Structure formats: C-alpha cells, structure tokens
Amino acid sequence: MDKNKPVVYPYIPNSEPAIKKQMLEEIGVESIDTLYEDIPETLRLKGKMDLPEPLLSEPDLIRHVEKILGQNATCKDHLNFLGAGCYQHFVPAVCDEINGRSEFLTAYAGEPYDDHGRFQALFEYTSMMGELLEMDVVNVPTYDGFQASGTSIRMACRLTDRKEALICGPINPDKLSMIKNYCLPDISIKIMDFDHENGHISLGEIEKSISKRTGAVYFENPSYLGVITALGEKIADLAHKYGAECIVGTDPITLGVLTPPSQYGADIVCGDIQSLGMHIQFGGGQAGFIATRDEEKYLMEYPSRLFGITPTSVPGEYGFGDVAYERTSFAIREQGKEWVGTASALWGITAGVYLALMGSQGMTEIGEVIMQKSHFAARKLSEIEGLKSPAFESPYFREFVVNFDGTGKSVAEINTTLLDHGIFGGKDLSQEYPELGNSALYCVTELHKQADIEKLAAAVKEVVL
Amino acid sequence: MTQDIRNYRITEGKPNLRRFHQARWDEPIIFELNQPGQRGVLLPRAAAEIKEEVGDVLASIPEMMRRKQHPALPEISQAQVLRHYLRLSQENLGADLNVDIGQGTCTMKYNPKVNEQLARLPGIAEIHPLQDEKTIQGILEIMYRFEAVLKEISGMDRFSFQSQAGSQSIYTCAAIMRAYHQANGEADQRDEVITTIFSHPSNAACAKVAGYKVITLYPESNGYPDLDALKAAVSERTAGLMIANPEDTGIFNPYIADFVNVIHEAGGLSFYDQANANGILGITRARDAGFDMCHFNLHKTFATPHGCGGPGGGAAGVSEELAKFLPTPVVGFDGKKYFLDYDRPESIGKVRSFYGVAPVVLKAYAWAMSLGADGLREVAEVAVLNNNYLLKKMLEIPGVSAPYAEGKHRIEQVRYSWQELYEDTGISSEDIGLRAADFGLHYWTSHHPFVVPEPNTLEPTESYTKDEIDEYVGVLRKIAEEARTNPDLVKSAPHNSTIHRIDDHDTLDNPEKWAVTWRAYQRKLKQKKNR
Numbered sequence: 001m002d003k004n005k006p007v008v009y010p011y012i013p014n015s016e017p018a019i020k021k022q023m024l025e026e027i028g029v030e031s032i033d034t035l036y037e038d039i040p041e042t043l044r045l046k047g048k049m050d051l052p053e054p055l056l057s058e059p060d061l062i063r064h065v066e067k068i069l070g071q072n073a074t075c076k077d078h079l080n081f082l083g084a085g086c087y088q089h090f091v092p093a094v095c096d097e098i099n100g101r102s103e104f105l106t107a108y109a110g111e112p113y114d115d116h117g118r119f120q121a122l123f124e125y126t127s128m129m130g131e132l133l134e135m136d137v138v139n140v141p142t143y144d145g146f147q148a149s150g151t152s153i154r155m156a157c158r159l160t161d162r163k164e165a166l167i168c169g170p171i172n173p174d175k176l177s178m179i180k181n182y183c184l185p186d187i188s189i190k191i192m193d194f195d196h197e198n199g200h201i202s203l204g205e206i207e208k209s210i211s212k213r214t215g216a217v218y219f220e221n222p223s224y225l226g227v228i229t230a231l232g233e234k235i236a237d238l239a240h241k242y243g244a245e246c247i248v249g250t251d252p253i254t255l256g257v258l259t260p261p262s263q264y265g266a267d268i269v270c271g272d273i274q275s276l277g278m279h280i281q282f283g284g285g286q287a288g289f290i291a292t293r294d295e296e297k298y299l300m301e302y303p304s305r306l307f308g309i310t311p312t313s314v315p316g317e318y319g320f321g322d323v324a325y326e327r328t329s330f331a332i333r334e335q336g337k338e339w340v341g342t343a344s345a346l347w348g349i350t351a352g353v354y355l356a357l358m359g360s361q362g363m364t365e366i367g368e369v370i371m372q373k374s375h376f377a378a379r380k381l382s383e384i385e386g387l388k389s390p391a392f393e394s395p396y397f398r399e400f401v402v403n404f405d406g407t408g409k410s411v412a413e414i415n416t417t418l419l420d421h422g423i424f425g426g427k428d429l430s431q432e433y434p435e436l437g438n439s440a441l442y443c444v445t446e447l448h449k450q451a452d453i454e455k456l457a458a459a460v461k462e463v464v465l
Numbered sequence: 466m467t468q469d470i471r472n473y474r475i476t477e478g479k480p481n482l483r484r485f486h487q488a489r490w491d492e493p494i495i496f497e498l499n500q501p502g503q504r505g506v507l508l509p510r511a512a513a514e515i516k517e518e519v520g521d522v523l524a525s526i527p528e529m530m531r532r533k534q535h536p537a538l539p540e541i542s543q544a545q546v547l548r549h550y551l552r553l554s555q556e557n558l559g560a561d562l563n564v565d566i567g568q569g570t571c572t573m574k575y576n577p578k579v580n581e582q583l584a585r586l587p588g589i590a591e592i593h594p595l596q597d598e599k600t601i602q603g604i605l606e607i608m609y610r611f612e613a614v615l616k617e618i619s620g621m622d623r624f625s626f627q628s629q630a631g632s633q634s635i636y637t638c639a640a641i642m643r644a645y646h647q648a649n650g651e652a653d654q655r656d657e658v659i660t661t662i663f664s665h666p667s668n669a670a671c672a673k674v675a676g677y678k679v680i681t682l683y684p685e686s687n688g689y690p691d692l693d694a695l696k697a698a699v700s701e702r703t704a705g706l707m708i709a710n711p712e713d714t715g716i717f718n719p720y721i722a723d724f725v726n727v728i729h730e731a732g733g734l735s736f737y738d739q740a741n742a743n744g745i746l747g748i749t750r751a752r753d754a755g756f757d758m759c760h761f762n763l764h765k766t767f768a769t770p771h772g773c774g775g776p777g778g779g780a781a782g783v784s785e786e787l788a789k790f791l792p793t794p795v796v797g798f799d800g801k802k803y804f805l806d807y808d809r810p811e812s813i814g815k816v817r818s819f820y821g822v823a824p825v826v827l828k829a830y831a832w833a834m835s836l837g838a839d840g841l842r843e844v845a846e847v848a849v850l851n852n853n854y855l856l857k858k859m860l861e862i863p864g865v866s867a868p869y870a871e872g873k874h875r876i877e878q879v880r881y882s883w884q885e886l887y888e889d890t891g892i893s894s895e896d897i898g899l900r901a902a903d904f905g906l907h908y909w910t911s912h913h914p915f916v917v918p919e920p921n922t923l924e925p926t927e928s929y930t931k932d933e934i935d936e937y938v939g940v941l942r943k944i945a946e947e948a949r950t951n952p953d954l955v956k957s958a959p960h961n962s963t964i965h966r967i968d969d970h971d972t973l974d975n976p977e978k979w980a981v982t983w984r985a986y987q988r989k990l991k992q993k994k995n996r
Contacts, residue, residue, distance in 0.1 A: 009840055011575050011768070013930040014847045023854045023931060027874075032846045035853050035874040036748060038717040043749045049617050052610075054837025058579045061835050065827070068610075069588030071603035076591045078600075085818055086594050092506045094547050096585075099772075102561035103554040106576050108568055108771035109909070110558055113902040114487070116963040117557030118773040121550065123983075124495045130982035131537045137981045140774070143629040144818045154674075177793075177814035181640055185652075185676040221530075230527035257523060259530050272818075281584075282604055283594035283819025284776065294985050296976040305774075306981045309494075310972040312965040313957075318494065319967045323979045329670035331913050334679040339670035341632035342764065346772030353550055356495050357505030359540035364532075365508050371522040372511040379518060395525045419597055427595050450512040 007056065075280065075424070079452050081377075083399050083443025084224070084427040085145070085172055086283050087275045089253065090366075090446055092357050095277035099350045108342075112320050119320035122345060123307045125352030129289055132255045132355070132363065133269055134262045136294035139304035141287040141344040141351075145272025146175050148288030149249055150182035151338060152270040153216050155290075155301040156245035157187050158337075162215030166244075168201045168235070169194040172224045173432050187215070196435050199227040199392035199401065203234055210242050220249035221261065225429075225441060226374075226399030227392060228258065236265025251275055252289070252351075254397050257367030268292050277354030278347055287344030287351070300327050303338035366446055370398050373453070374444035378402075380457040381442070386464055391439055398443060402426060405437045407464040414463050415440070421459040482936075482943055485905035486961040488555035496983050498549060499539035505546045537984075556963040558907060560771070564933045566855070567898075567907040569878045569922025570665065570713050572743045572765035580769070580831045584824035594819040598804055604823055605803035608796045611830040618841070619739070619759050620752025621782035626821040627792040631740050632667035633816060634760035634779030635707065638736045639675035640813045641758060641783060641790040642705045645734060648790075648811065655704035655733065661690055663712035663880075666912050668738055672707055683916070688869020690718045695727055705734040705757075711741050713911065713922065714868075715852065715875035725755035734758065734787075742766045743926060744849045744877030747842035751782070758783045767829035778825030792816045844927045848877045851925040851934060855879070858938040859923070864889060864945050868917050878924035880917050883945075887919045892948035892955050894919040897941070899966065900958035904940045 009015045014023065020032075029035060036044075055061040080088050099105065104118065112119050126138035142148050153165045165187055167176065180189050192205040201219055210217065217239035222228050236246040247268045248261035253275035261269045269291045278285030292298035299306065308323035322328075329336035358366065378400050381389035386406030390396060404411060415425035426442035433439065444453065470484065511519075523531060541549075558565075565573035584590070588603055598605070612624045628634040639658070646652045658672035659680045669679045680698050685691045690712070706728045711717045718724065725735045737751040737759035743766045751759040763769050763778030771777065783791060793812040794805040805820075836844065853874050859865055864886030867879050883894045898908035898921075911920035925934055947955050957966065972978045980986035 007839070007843075009836065009843060011577060011835075012840075012843055012847050012927045014851060014927070015843050019931055020847070020850065023850055027850075027853050027857050029853075029874070032850055035849045036717075036876075037874060038719045038870075038876075039745070039749050040719055040722070043722060043754055045747060045750055045753070049747050049838040049841065051614060051617055051838040051841070052834065054840055055834050056837075056840075061579060061831060062583065064834065065583050065607075065831055066586065066588070068606050069583075069586055069603040069827075071606065072588045072592050073596065073600035074587045074591040075593055076587045080593055082593045082595045084595060088591075088593065090506075090508065094505070094543060094550075097547065098550045098554065100581070100585075101551070101554040101559075103557040103559040104773055105581070106559035106561045106770045107557050107773045108560070108565075108571055108573060109774060110568075110907050111898065111902065112967065113899055113959045113962040113964065114558045114563075114905075114907055115773070116487075117553035117555065120492065120494070120556070121553045122773075123981075126981060127494070127496065127983035128538055130984050134536075135982075136985040136988070143633060143775075146815065146818045147633075174815045174818060178816060178818070181814045181816065182674075184640070184643065228526060228530055230530050233529065255532065255536060257526065257532055259532050264529065279590045280593050281590045282592045282601070282823035284822040284824045286818050287776070294981070299976070299979075299981070308973050308979045308981050309983075309986050310967055311969055312967050314965045317491075317964055319964045321967055321970070321973045323973050323981055325973075329666050333666040333681070333913075334669040334673035336666075336670055338674050339632050339636070339667050341667055342630040342762075342771065342775040342777040344629070344772075344776050345774030347776065349550075349773060352495075353546065355538055356541055356546045356549070357543065358538070359503070359505055360535045360538045361504065361540065362506060362508065363538060364535055368523060369508060369511050371525075372515055372519050375519040375522050375525070376511070376515040395527060395530070415597065419600070424593065424596055424600075446509050449509075450515055 078422050078424050079455060080424045081426050081442045081456060082424050084441055086280050087443065088280050088445060088447060089275050091277055091279055092354060094357055095350050095353050098353045099346050104346060104349055119307050121349045121352055123309060123320055125348045128352060128355040129252060132252050132260065133291045134260045135269060135291040137299055138289055138291045139302055139306055141273065141289060141348040142304055143288060143343050144286035145288045146178040148270035148290050149175060150179050151303060152247045152268045152290055153179060153183060153187065153218060154338060156216035156247055156268060158301050159245055159297060160215040160243060162213055164188050164190065164213045165216040165218060166190050166192055166206060166209055166214055168192040168206060168219035170224045171220060198394045199225050200394055201229050201231055203231055206235060206238060210238060212242055214242055214244040216245050216247050218247040222254060222397045225401050226396040228395040228397055232261065232264035254367060256363030273347060273351045276351035278350060285347060287347035300324060301337055303328065303340050305340060369446045373446065373448050374398050374400060377442065377444040377453045380453055381460060384457065384461045384464060398445060399441055401436065401439050402442050403437055403439045409464055411438055411440045417463040418459055423456055423459055482904060482939060487963045489963050490552040490556065492549060492552045494983055495549060496539050498541050498545060501540055503540045503542045505541055505543045558905065563905050563907060564929055564937050565907055566923050566925040566929060566937055567901065568909050569924040570740065572924060572926055574768050574926040575928040576768055576770040577832060580828040583831055584828050589824055589827055602803055605796050607827050607830050609798050609803055611826055614833045615761065615780055615782060618746060619782050620750035621759060622785040623788040623791060623795065624780050624782045625791045625795055626778065626780055626826050627817050628779035628781055629817050629822050630775055630777040630779050631760065631762040632671060634781040635667050635738060636671040636674060637781045637792060637816050638758040638760060639671050641787055642734050643675050644790045644813050645787060646704055655702060657702045658704055658707055659698050660707045661712060662916055663714050664709040664738055665740055668707040677704060688714055688716055692720045692723055695724055699727055699731040703728065703731045703733040705736060707736045707738060709738040709741055711876040714880045715878040716870050717876050722754045740765060741877060744845050746845040747838060748845055757787055763825050763829040768832040769825045769828040776822045776825060778822045778829060847927040851927065851929060852877050852879065855923060855925050855934050862942045862945050878922060880911055881921045881923065882917045883919040883921060886945055886948055890948040890952055892952055894921050896955050897944050900944045900955045901940060902959040903961040906937060906940055
C-alpha cells in the first residue's frame with residue numbers, strides 16, 4: 001500500500017479524500033480543524049494518541065482476538081458446576097437466531113411506528129413472565145437481577161415512606177454489596193442471619209428486627225444457596241402486619257414447578273432472567289425483572305419503561321406505547337423515579353422467545369429435570385467419604401451446598417485438582433460463609449448428563465482420598 | 466395509476482424519496498397462536514437410572530411451594546415461533562436498515578459484523594464468570610488492554626467496566642463522589658450536585674438517587690454554558706459537577722476548564738458525561754480539562770449495537786486519587802498474569818453483578834483496534850464533518866432553525882427547532898416524526914423539558930454517506946413542504962408504517978385502562994364487557 005495514500009476506512013465512508021473535500025467546500029471551510037473552533041487550543045491534544053497499531057483488515061483482527069480468547073478455558077470443553085447467579089442452561093437455537101437479527105440487534109429507541117416489533121416483542125415477554133409469576137405488571141428489563149433487587153427495595157420504601165429494609169439471608173454477598181451501595185444514603189439495610197444448620201431463613205431473626213420502621217422485607221426463594229423455603233407466607237404475613245412490603249427474589253426458570261411468590265404474599269417479585277435463553281458469556285447475559293400487582297400505587301413507583309397495549313386509529317389493530325411515561329427520569333429528570341436508560345431489552349426479547357418455545361409443558365419439564373439431575377448429583381457426592389451432600393437437609397432447586405470438612409482438604413485445593421480433570425468445581429463458599437466450614441455451592445442443570453455427574457463424583461473421590 | 470419508479474430512485478446523482486412501506490404482518494399476540502399440546506423445543510431428559518435413584522423429586526418440595534397449575538404459557542411449534550418473531554423483527558427498523566441519524570445523542574453508528582462474530586465465540590460466550598483465574602486469562606487481557614485504550618483516549622488513570630450502560634456509569638461516578646466526600650468527612654455538608662439542562666437527564670436523576678440535591682444551570686442566551694451562573698451556584702455545599710460536553714445541542718463549552726476550576730476551588734469533584742464523545746476522540750481529553758471522572762457509552766461511541774435498549778456497556782474512568790473507590794473488582798496485571806483485584810477496602814462495592822457486559826467490552830475493544838489512533842481521530846473528524854454538512858443542508862429548509870451559537874460550527878450533533886414551521890402550519894416536531902416513519906426513517910424530538918421549542922436532535926455520526934445524509938434532509942424537506950401544502954397528510958401519518966396513529970393516550974395513562982401484560986388486558990376487557 002502506498003504509505004502516503006490515506007486510509008479509507010470501511011466504517012467511515014466519508015473518509016475518502018475527494019468526498020471530504022467536496023463536503024468541506026459545501027460547508028464553506030478549508031479544513032475540518034475550523035469546525036472545532038470552540039475547543040480552546042490549550043485543551044487540544046498535541047500529536048497522536050499512543051495506541052497500538054491498528055488491525056485494519058478483518059482477518060488480522062480475528063486472528064488477534066482469537067489468539068487472546070484462546071487462552072480461556074470454556075464450559076464447552078470443561079464440565080461446569082458453577083452457578084451462583086449465572087447459569088449454564090440450554091439455549092434454543094431460535095433464541096440466538098432472533099437476538100442476532102439486525103432489526104432487533106441494531107435498533108434503539110424508535111417510536112411505536114417505526115419500531116412496532118420491539119414494542120410487541122417486549123410486551124409479549126412481560127406478558128409471558130406475567131403468566132409464570134401470576135402478576136399483572138412486569139417491567140421492560142432492568143440491568144440485572146441485582147438492580148431489580150435494589151430498585152424493588154427503593155420502590156417499597158417509597159411506597160411505605162420508610163427508610164429501613166430487612167434482607168433475609170442467605171444472599172449473594174456481591175448482590176448485598178450492590179444493594180447496600182444503591183440504597184445509600186436513604187435506606188438502612190439490616191441483614192437477617194439464616195439458620196446455618198439447615199440453610200433456611202430464620203423467622204425468629206425477622207421477628208426480632210421488624211418494626212413499624214421497616215419498609216421492606218426481602219428474601220429469595222430458592223435462596224442463594226439453593227434452598228426452597230416454605231416460610232414465604234409467614235414472612236409475608238409478618239411484613240404486612242408491620243405495614244411493610246414483602247419482596248421476593250426468584251429465578252423464573254423455577255416457576256414451572258414452584259409456586260410463584262405472588263401466591264404466598266409477595267407484593268413485589270424480582271430477579272434475573274439470564275436462565276431464560278441467555279448464554280453465560282462471563283456474566284454478560286444478565287437482565288433483571290420486577291413484577292407487581294396492577295395497582296396504580298405500585299406501577300407509579302417503577303423507574304423502568306412499561307409497554308402497554310393500546311388501540312390505533314384502525315379498529316382492532318394492536319398498538320403499543322409507554323405506560324405512565326410521566327413518572328420517568330426521561331420525562332422529569334431528577335423528579336422521576338430513580339432513572340431509566342439503556343438496560344437489557346434484547347435479553348427481554350430473547351427470554352420471550354425462550355418462553356414461547358418452552359410453553360407451559362416445557363417450563364414444567366425443565367423444573368423437574370433440573371431437580372432430578374441436581375438431586376442425583378447431590379446423592380452421588382454424598383457417597384464419598386468425608387463429604388456432606390447436600391450439606392443442608394432442606395429442599396433445594398438446581399444448587400446445593402457440599403461440605404468437605406470431613407476430607408481435610410480445602411475447597412480451593414479440591415477445585416484446583418478438579419480443574420486438572422477438566423472440571424470447574426462448585427463455587428467456594430469458605431470466604432463468604434466461613435460459618436459453613438469448608439463448603440462449595442454446586443450447580444446442576446438439565447444440560448448435565450449422568451456420565452458428567454459420575455465423572456464429577458469419580459474425580460472428587462480421587463481428589464479427596 | 467401506474468407510477469414511474471425511476472422518480473423514486475436516484476436522478477442526476479441525487480437520491481429521491483423512496484416508496485417505503487414498513488412490513489405489516491398484522492401479527493397476533495403470541496398467546497393467540499396457542500395450539501395446546503404443541504412443542505417449540507424438547508429438553509434433555511434424565512436417564513432412567515437417575516429417575517430411579519431420585520424417585521419423585523417434586524415430592525421433596527414442600528406442599529405449599531409445589532405449583533398446582535401449569536403456567537398459562539402459549540404452546541407453539543418451533544417454526545411458528547420463529548416465524549412470529551421474524552415478522553416482528555421485520556416490523557422493527559434497525560440501524561442496519563435505515564439512515565439512523567434521527568436518534569440524536571445516541572450515536573447510531575455502524576456496528577461491525579465481525580465484532581458480532583467475535584462476541585459469539587465460545588471463548589467468550591461459554592465462559593463462566595466464576596471460573597478459576599487461570600482459565601479466564603483471555604477475557605481479562607481484553608479488559609486490561611481496552612482499559613489502556615480508554616486511558617489514552619481520556620487521560621484518566623483507571624477504568625471500570627462493571628456498569629452496563631451510560632446511566633449506570635453516571636450513577637457509579639455519583640457514588641464515587643459520595644465516597645470521596647465521606648472519606649474527607651464532608652459528606653453531610655456537601656449535598657449538592659450541579660448539572661446543566663443540556664446534559665443528559667441521567668446526570669440529574671443519578672445524582673438524586675445517590676442522595677444529592679440537584680442544581681440545574683441554564684445556558685446563556687447564546688446557548689453557551691453560563692460560567693457566571695456556575696460561580697453563583699457553587700458553595701461549601703457543592704459536592705460536584707456532572708456535565709456533558711459537547712452538550713446535547715452539539716455546542717462545545719469553551720470555558721470547560723474554567724467550569725472544572727470553579728468546582729475544584731469550591732472543594733467539589735467534576736464528572737464528565739462523555740456520551741457525546743464521538744466528535745472529540747483524539748481531539749481533546751477529559752483529564753486535560755481537569756476532570757476527575759468521566760464515562761463512555763460503549764454502545765454509542767464504541768460501535769456496539771444498542772439491542773433495542775441494551776445490553777450496552779459503560780466505562781467509568783477516574784483519576785489516580787479516586788481509583789480506590791471504583792467498583793470491585795478491577796482487572797490487574799502482575800507482569801505475568803492478569804487477575805481480578807478484590808483487595809479494595811475503600812471501594813463503593815458492586816454496582817452490577819460480576820464484571821459488566823464482557824461481550825460488549827470485547828466488541829468495543831475490537832472496534833478500537835480496527836481503527837487505531839489515526840482511525841479514531843478520523844471517526845471524530847468525519848462525524849463532525851458530517852454534522853456540519855447536515856447543519857448546512859438542514860438550514861436550507863424553510864421553517865427550521867438551529868437555535869444558539871449562531872454562525873458557529875457544531876461538534877457531532879445539533880438540536881434543531883421547527884418552531885417557525887409550527888407557527889406557520891400547526892405541524893409539530895412530533896407530527897414530523899410520525900410522518901418520517903412513512904419514509905423508513907427514525908426521528909426523535911429531544912429529552913424533556915423542551916427548552917428548544919419543537920425540538921429535533923440529529924446526529925449523523927461517521928457512518929453515513931453524503932447521499933444518505935442528503936436523503937434524510939430530503940425527507941424532512943418534503944415533510945416541511947407537505948406541512949404547508951397538505952397538512953392533513955402529515956397530521957394523519959403514519960400511512961406506510963406497521964400500525965396507524967395512536968390517539969387514545971388514555972389507555973396508556975389511565976389506571977383503569979392501561980395493560981402492561983396480556984393477562985391484565987384480558988381482565989380489563991372482561992370488566993369492560995361486564996359493565
């Protein structure tokens with residue numbers, strides 16, 4: 001290539017010199033520099049940015065990126081038992097097909113007239129979530145499940161005009177960190193310790209702490225440690241007795257077999273939808289949902305966009321639009337509820353596709369098969385001397401705690417050796433929950449085969465002996 | 466009547482208006498496609514031995530927690546689900562399909578396909594965020610390398626990619642501001658954040674969530690930010706400044722360094738909202754103007770797709786002094802290996818799960834690497850060239866103006882006003898937007914409040930050809946003509962869209978009527994019938 005010839009960039013059509021010159025002439029200036037007249041000389045960057053040499057052609061770029069990413073070991077070439085908020089489930093091909101469509105992938109914030117498709121697809125997503133949750137209002141996705149929890153707590157405290165939230169453990173410590181930061185400085189967060197013997201929420205702890213100052217009682221079902229609680233109704237009753245809102249965090253993939261929280265007293269239900277058709281992608285597939293009853297006081301506290309169905313000037317035609325837009329920060333800046341902006345709409349559309357493919361039967365079946373396989377894995381591990389699996393004698397879904405105290409080996413040591421066997425062992429809990437001893441959180445989904453679980457059990461057995 | 470469609474293509478090198486018609490499939494709501502018993506996908510099953518071993522696992526669920534009724538989801542075969550969503554996709558105008566310069570402030574540039582391919586490689590799509598560090602060296606290296614790119618572009622010392630979008634980055638920086646004043650024992654005293662009306666609403670809204678009172682400055686009559694107003698607003702209560710530059714008018718604040726100084730002298734921090742950075746890459750840097758913090762929207766400036774509203778990617782950058790407050794973890798490199806640094810006692814903690822949207826960081830890195838220092842500067846220069854060319858052409862249309870900074874050039878976008886046309890014809894900016902849909906184009910007014918009357922914000926980025934810009938202007942010129950000659954045609958638009966005009970806003974604002982889900986809609990329909 002002629003070194004003096006300027007590069008014409010494929011993504012920048014008007015980098016072609018002749019067209020550039022023509023446009024400058026039309027504007028009536030000699031150089032592009034003139035267009036920056038308002039930027040003081042003292043603030044101009046002198047010289048060129050110090051950046052790596054560009055990879056101008058696609059093959060060079062691909063080689064470069066593939067080489068770097070090639071250092072990663074993946075859950076395709078390894079057996080993965082990590083979950084803890086990011087789950088390796090079956091992703092139907094149609095989900096990827098739809099979220100890869102240019103029309104959805106590259107659109108942004110069009111009106112119902114040019115982007116009818118996204119309005120309808122997101123309305124259908126919220127509608128199918130509404131059926132799973134048995135709730136009438138579901139938002140266009142927020143960033144992730146963490147944000148959904150943080151916002152739900154803020155919503156509850158605005159609704160009750162109170163400044164305290166009780167969070168019932170066990171909860172993901174990262175999520176708790178986010179919630180604490182997000183609720184500053186308006187809301188004080190009190191953590192209710194759980195029963196370390198059985199992993200259950202401790203009703204006694206809540207009873208000790210709840211008062212007329214409590215705006216929200218938050219718990220998760222299943223919990224961070226996989227335990228299914230039957231205390232939902234009791235906790236909700238307790239919250240309501242003190243005039244607090246009851247918030248329940250859940251994963252919608254459980255709801256084919258588990259009772260939706262709305263049926264045991266939840267006022268606000270929230271969580272992450274990553275399980276519904278998103279690849280794990282290093283945590284990039286997370287997206288949050290919030291659901292409530294269809295009451296004005298609840299709906300008006302959402303910061304998120306809510307898409308509603310509406311008639312058009314042609315009888316029978318479905319149109320869509322923003323419901324109660326005036327509550328948002330787009331409409332009234334800092335007077336709005338929290339803020340609204342780019343979040344996770346494409347994952348909402350994808351989750352809609354997932355639910356449409358799964359249907360009623362699919363959601364019921366996936367709940368059952370996950371339970372079968374996770375219970376089988378827990379049993380297989382329990383056959384190994386020194387392991388307590390599951391560590392809690394409580395009902396669980398998809399995830400369960402395995403205690404290794406009897407092996408004399410740390411989870412870190414065990415996981416390092418498992419890695420040599422091509423296995424990503426469960427999440428080490430010994431730092432987060434030292435009171436649980438030497439424990440790990442194992443995740444088993446519908447994707448694991450019997451042979452995978454047996455391979456894990458054999459490897460663990462070899463490691464701990 | 467037979468039309469001669471040569472009139473709708475290009476004549477004498479100039480693009481004419483298209484006979485556009487958006488797809489109109491009259492697609493039912495997904496529940497209406499329900500065919501009980503049909504399956505969209507089948508699932509892997511548990512082997513017989515597993516079933517035998519675990520027995521009736523559902524019986525292990527406490528009675529009250531066992532779902533009694535199947536969720537009322539539709540049951541549809543696979544091709545039919547695909548067809549439904551493909552039709553919906555056709556009823557959506559992605560940026561790949563239209564000249565998307567009508568969504569100002571959002572930097573709707575081309576999202577390269579090669580980057581999409583890279584983001585779907587198993588080395589990123591199939592890695593778990595909690596894997597052992599030695600198995601994720603590749604993605605950590607990408608994050609580390611991209612941080613170095615952003616440090617050079619902004620002059621800042623450290624970045625976090627944990628936030629998922631621009632607003633979450635803005636919030637992150639507001640929380641860092643709070644932590645900084647807390648560490649100095651001034652958190653209670655410093656309870657005010659200053660922003661400007663032409664900075665994105667999230668600056669005001671995020672500061673409020675972080676606990677601040679918000680002071681919003683209005684510009685001088687010439688549209689330039691008002692330094693005297695800032696001086697009058699600062700006090701010992703000032704926590705900081707949160708400001709865009711160029712603002713959403715496309716005007717670069719020539720006194721930006723003075724703004725930052727005034728804030729620093731008052732003891733506050735300055736945050737630079739760089740959502741509008743596309744026209745200044747390699748031209749001027751946040752840190753060089755004295756800013757303590759800044760953020761970039763990877764889905765705007767760095768060419769990752771907007772996904773109908775996310776996931777995007779946010780990059781929050783800070784000075785060395787503030788680095789200790791960034792969200793946990795940050796990515797480090799010890800000379801041999803990359804690692805996640807959790808040892809950050811003064812960090813604000815987590816703002817999002819895991820480490821943000823890794824595939825978006827990867828795409829943004831790939832984009833920057835495909836351009837390099839010269840290419841990034843070319844992005845900025847051509848974005849500004851395109852914008853000023855568009856400005857010139859727009860002002861030739863009777864009825865439109867570009868309020869403020871008269872006679873000056875703009876950076877990467879302009880907030881226009883159709884006030885004159887509105888006064889002449891009664892056709893509002895919103896009406897123009899609805900008619901623009903008939904030509905296959907997006908059009909956006911502006912954020913509220915409408916300080917510029919009958920506003921319209923256009924940002925042509927570096928991605929469009931001169932002809933495409935001409936086409937966009939041609940459509941607006943045509944609509945402005947129609948406003949004078951056939952206003953009813955505009956007022957009743959859209960005509961060629963998927964749907965027709967929504968006049969009944971009561972169904973969206975009245976609690977008795979609104980319906981955010983199909984079940985709510987069905988219930989309210991039934992109630993209406995019973996009344």
